[in-house]
Amino acid sequence: MKRSIYTEEHEAFRAVIRDFIAKEARPHFERWERENLVDRDFYRKLAELGLMGFDIPEEYGGSGTTSYKYQAVITEECARAAVSFGHYNVSTGIVLPYLLDLADDDQKKRWLPGIASGDLMLCVAMTEPGTGSDLAGIRTTAKLSDDGTHYVLNGSKTFITGARNSELCVVAARTSPATPKDRRHGLSLFVVPTDSEGFEYGRKLEKIGLRSSDTSELSFTDVRVPVENLLGEQDKGFSYLGRNLPRERLSISVGATANATAAIAFAKEYVQERKVFGQPVAAFQNTKFVLAECATEVAALQAMVDKGIEFDDAGELTPADAAKIKLFATEVAGRVIDKCLQLHGGYGYMLEYPIARLYADTRVNRIYGGTSEVMKTIIAKDLGL
Incomplete structure (x- = not known):
């Protein structure tokens, strides 16, 4: 279309x-x-x-x-x-x-x-070993010094993308205790130079996909963060984190859709060249039907994502709309890329073929930026359920 x-x-x-x-x-x-x-x-x-x-x-x-x-x-x-x-x-x-x-x-x-x-690259440190989608459970602390000139940062983070290739890290930390009525209270955001004393890289985690970027564990041991590096107001970090999630989820959806589109192109090229039983794989009815199904699903997905892009441009992309787009985009991309890999046969499992990398790279889309289950929860809440 x-x-x-x-x-x-x-x-x-x-x-x-x-x-x-x-x-x-x-x-x-x-x-x-x-x-x-x-x-x-x-x-x-x-x-x-x-x-x-x-x-x-x-x-x-x-x-x-x-x-x-x-x-x-x-x-x-x-x-x-x-x-x-x-x-x-x-x-x-x-x-x-x-x-x-x-x-x-x-x-x-x-x-x-x-x-x-390009002299300063950025990463963000939210996820902790025991805290993923539930950001209210963040345990990393930032305590204001007695003289009020700096915060002292202590704690650890995991699954941090790009930290080893960044000069600045936006760190979410607890500056005040949560309240009985609001577990989200007391989080703040800080911009922390990655060369700060006490800022340490832990393991570089081995991922099945997205291998051109590092993903690391981080630890903070008495890291001095000047008060001038507090981003926004103290204790309002949770609301700030929620502010940018619609764009983040849209960007994940755009990537998933682009990967699904590319997968169809790679599969189409492969089945036209690969011969089985004396004829191209593309000649079999099953191949034609599978690619027809994939193309139709992705066309519908692309229309939904394009609408989301237009909403974003107009400042009208809501959290619920972004959740719907991400849920649909990432689930469709997973199905389509899997089918396109299947059409490659054994070669689809080999990294020399781009479909294999797309398969590995796309799987995380249903996890980061909020899992598919979290997206369903947001959508259900928007329905009044």
Whole structure:
């Protein structure tokens, strides 16, 4: 089905991204996957194209207010080329909005120019060994010093994406005890330089997918965080975290949809070339029916995601709508990519074929950003249940 959300300007941007990927990402991607790390200078090259400064005001070196459609184009082109920019989407699409939304003028002057130039990459530390979707259970603490000049951060985090390739980490910590009526009370957000004394990397976790970005355990031992690095107001962190979740879930949905679209293209190409019993796999009715089913599901999904992108541009994307989009997108992508891998036969299980990486990379979509079960809970609540 013909899409209508992109203009000629977006398509010209797409051509630039496609060329950039061919020159700067494809030649290095297999090594990034092996090393679990994208070359640090790669992000500075992205910055030269203005791709690190989406929504950063021009006075700080950014592009000014920018439609999310441009980030969606990048995601689509990465899927098409079967590459990843590591934790680029985390830094630019998930963490940066917290700073744009909450940082005061002094903080913006300190951090935004470096982010726009690619010199400062961002990660976010919320999840803890015993706390995943239930953020109210965060145990990492940040205690204000007696002289009121700094907080002392202690605790641990896990499943932190891109921490080893970042200079700044937004850390969620408890600054006040929860109350009997509100378990969510007392959380705060801090911007912590990753080279701070007492900021330590633990294990680099081995994932089945998304291998071009590191995922690590972190620990904080008496880390001194200046009060000037408190993001927003103390004890209001939980509400801040919820503010950006619709965009985060939309971005996951865009990625899932792009991967499903790419999977169909890879499967179509493979079945036309691969011969079984003297004829192309594409000649069998089962192959045609499977790809027809996949194409139809993804067309419906794409229409839903495109509507979400338009809602986001208009500032109208609600938590419930984002949950519906993420639930549908990630579940459909999982089904479609599995079917496309099956059409590859044994070769679909080999990492030399992009379908294998898509299969591994896409599985986590139903977990991070809120599990499918959490999405169903949000949707049910919106229904008044």
